[in-house]
Amino acid sequence: MSEIDVLVADDEDDIRLLLRLQLRGAGLNVVGEAADGIEAVELCRTLRPDVVVLDLLMPRMSGFECIPVLQQDCPDVGIVAYSAVAGDFARTEMDRLGVPLRLKNGDAEPLVQVIRELAAERLR
Amino acid sequence: MTTLGPDALDLVRRRVVNVVGHELRTPLTTIRGLAELLADASEEELHDTLIPALVRNARRAERLLDDLLIAGEIDTARPVSPAEPVDLSEVVATAVDGTDVEVEAGGDVPLVLGHRDQIAHAVAHLVENAGQYADAAPVARFEHDDSTVSFVLRTPVERALPPAELELGFELFFRGEQAVTRAAGLGIGLPVARALARMDGGDVTIADEAGDVVTRLTLPRT
Numbered sequence: 001m002s003e004i005d006v007l008v009a010d011d012e013d014d015i016r017l018l019l020r021l022q023l024r025g026a027g028l029n030v031v032g033e034a035a036d037g038i039e040a041v042e043l044c045r046t047l048r049p050d051v052v053v054l055d056l057l058m059p060r061m062s063g064f065e066c067i068p069v070l071q072q073d074c075p076d077v078g079i080v081a082y083s084a085v086a087g088d089f090a091r092t093e094m095d096r097l098g099v100p101l102r103l104k105n106g107d108a109e110p111l112v113q114v115i116r117e118l119a120a121e122r123l124r
Numbered sequence: 125m126t127t128l129g130p131d132a133l134d135l136v137r138r139r140v141v142n143v144v145g146h147e148l149r150t151p152l153t154t155i156r157g158l159a160e161l162l163a164d165a166s167e168e169e170l171h172d173t174l175i176p177a178l179v180r181n182a183r184r185a186e187r188l189l190d191d192l193l194i195a196g197e198i199d200t201a202r203p204v205s206p207a208e209p210v211d212l213s214e215v216v217a218t219a220v221d222g223t224d225v226e227v228e229a230g231g232d233v234p235l236v237l238g239h240r241d242q243i244a245h246a247v248a249h250l251v252e253n254a255g256q257y258a259d260a261a262p263v264a265r266f267e268h269d270d271s272t273v274s275f276v277l278r279t280p281v282e283r284a285l286p287p288a289e290l291e292l293g294f295e296l297f298f299r300g301e302q303a304v305t306r307a308a309g310l311g312i313g314l315p316v317a318r319a320l321a322r323m324d325g326g327d328v329t330i331a332d333e334a335g336d337v338v339t340r341l342t343l344p345r346t
Binding site: 012014015017018021022025059084085087103104105106107108 | 142146147149150152153154155156157158159160161164173177180181256
């Protein structure tokens with residue numbers, strides 16, 4: 001069993017399904033799933049995962065809005081933005097917030113790699 | 125008609141390619157990712173989970189293509205079959221099933237003349253739009269006169285939409301201020317719904333009524 005616990009936050013049911021299968025296949029523990037930023041914050045507070053995979057465009061509370069809240073409330077949780085949006089605004093904002101950004105892609109390897117890096121940083 | 129200069133045209137081109145690419149990315153990411161998991165999946169997982177998800181996302185990509193053809197007023201998008209009587213109340217009941225939309229009870233709704241698939245497509249866009257931006261359950265009702273039937277959808281929103289956004293809602297690829305960071309989307313739902321309605325001799329309008337957003341799909345009666 002992996003020692004890395006991951007929370008997946010995405011409003012698309014099928015992206016959550018895909019990530020659940022891909023991350024599990026890579027040996028990671030998907031400990032929770034959130035469909036918007038508010039759920040993501042609530043689950044991070046209660047589950048305290050090592051890393052949250054965060055979509056940027058979500059209803060109720062977007063990933064952009066969610067990140068500062070998570071950084072304040074759950075500073076020990078690593079965050080990776082996983083988005084179909086990678087325009088200048090998203091890149092600049094993620095740079096400013098110090099959050100790595102990965103583009104949604106059928107290949108899970110780049111995402112798995114950054115999750116492992118964030119989890120390793122957390123253990124240091 | 126306003127003529128755009130080269131810089132503005134380039135901006136529009138980049139914006140269109142960007143939003144189309146963004147919307148295609150979700151179904152294609154899912155299709156590719158799930159397809160790569162097929163080989164190692166159990167029989168049960170294949171039939172219960174992976175294949176339905178693959179079909180769902182292929183349909184989503186197909187619908188996106190249809191929307192783009194309709195929005196671009198490409199001839200292929202126009203129906204080839206003749207118009208026929210359609211039960212608009214049944215179409216709406218199907219579209220709102222599983223959503224928060226409440227349909228007000230009323231008398232019989234007269235049949236409209238059109239293409240069922242197109243009308244269902246237009247209604248689906250209006251219901252989807254309402255679901256994305258509603259701050260309370262949207263309420264649907266029907267109105268009719270001697271020549272038309274209307275599906276009226278009232279969506280409560282916390283902050284009234286600026287008048288400019290109501291006007292721009294029918295512009296291709298326009299997305300309201302609240303939509304940009306809250307939800308993915310092409311910004312073609314309203315123009316597509318209107319284009320579909322107009323193909324059947326109807327129309328879609330949008331208005332602010334006492335702070336609520338009200339969309340109205342009107343079609344000719346049989």
